[in-house]
Amino acid sequence: MPHKIYITRKLPEAIKIRLAEHFEVRSWEKEDEPVPRETLLEEIKDVDGLFCMITEKIDEEVLQAGKDLKVVANMAVGYNNIDVETATANGITVTNTPDVLTETTADLAFALLMASARRLVETSDTVRNGEWGAWSPMQFTGQDVFGATLGIVGLGRIGEAVVNRAKGFNMDVLYYSRTRKKDKESDLDIEYAELDVLLKKADFVVLLLPYSSESHHLIGRRELALMKENAILINASRGGIVDEDALYQALVSGEIWGAGLDVYEQEPVSTDHPLLTLSNVTAVPHIGSASVKTRRAMADLAADNLIHVLNGKKATTPVNL
Numbered sequence: 001m002p003h004k005i006y007i008t009r010k011l012p013e014a015i016k017i018r019l020a021e022h023f024e025v026r027s028w029e030k031e032d033e034p035v036p037r038e039t040l041l042e043e044i045k046d047v048d049g050l051f052c053m054i055t056e057k058i059d060e061e062v063l064q065a066g067k068d069l070k071v072v073a074n075m076a077v078g079y080n081n082i083d084v085e086t087a088t089a090n091g092i093t094v095t096n097t098p099d100v101l102t103e104t105t106a107d108l109a110f111a112l113l114m115a116s117a118r119r120l121v122e123t124s125d126t127v128r129n130g131e132w133g134a135w136s137p138m139q140f141t142g143q144d145v146f147g148a149t150l151g152i153v154g155l156g157r158i159g160e161a162v163v164n165r166a167k168g169f170n171m172d173v174l175y176y177s178r179t180r181k182k183d184k185e186s187d188l189d190i191e192y193a194e195l196d197v198l199l200k201k202a203d204f205v206v207l208l209l210p211y212s213s214e215s216h217h218l219i220g221r222r223e224l225a226l227m228k229e230n231a232i233l234i235n236a237s238r239g240g241i242v243d244e245d246a247l248y249q250a251l252v253s254g255e256i257w258g259a260g261l262d263v264y265e266q267e268p269v270s271t272d273h274p275l276l277t278l279s280n281v282t283a284v285p286h287i288g289s290a291s292v293k294t295r296r297a298m299a300d301l302a303a304d305n306l307i308h309v310l311n312g313k314k315a316t317t318p319v320n321l
């Protein structure tokens, strides 16, 4: 009898065909809608493997309901949607999709930095809306990227890939991470700074760290107050790392100059969210890893993980067992 798996979202056909060669596959097929919680709780009951997304909360209730569950393969590098502790206690392997999305996500973080600095979305809107008046000296002026100081919070793979881009723009790079990475400092030509120091010195602060109870609201009122008036905050990791009310206040009061956001505390962000009323916020819909090639690679890696674990092998990219 083949193992049974459940896929929580419509996937490219080639991935489904590949999985169907190994498993009995059931899946949620509505293109742009996450699987309803009740459906997931029902479907999980008899499957050996779960292929899921960041939109599903894989908590104790789901893990307990999955009596035969052996592996949860998340199609994302972040896995704060999964209760890894409970999974581990139940002998369930949890896997993610690192590496394959590093460069694509770094591209987006840097694109967001440039778009925010040079007001690309805001000024593009003025062209479309017929609001482009006669040229004037200080009209639509932004911040320079070339030669500016970049502060990276969280020097993982994506952080390093952003440093490589920044070096092409002659930027001075400071980084903060929980553990100092001395070997990287000379390799990448970057300098370690305590978080408060980084916030005071950087023209661009880019958040690229995992979300956890420790990083929840790491950037709040106090931290924003430390930043320069010309500074721009870029968040391309998880919305919960920033206190959005404090960010709104800092942007309105001119405490910081702008923000580029790919992620939000609640996703999809509500259209009446105060941050979306501000012209100095560049907002995109969690598209860090969204290139055709990378999303396919992520789906393939999640599939590899299911195939390995359910064939009794070690997962390619486990986060626990």
Ligand code: DGY
Binding pocket: 054, 075, 076, 077, 078, 079, 101, 237, 288, 289, 290
């Ligand atoms: C990830 O992989 O964690 C991204 O945020 C989802 O694309």
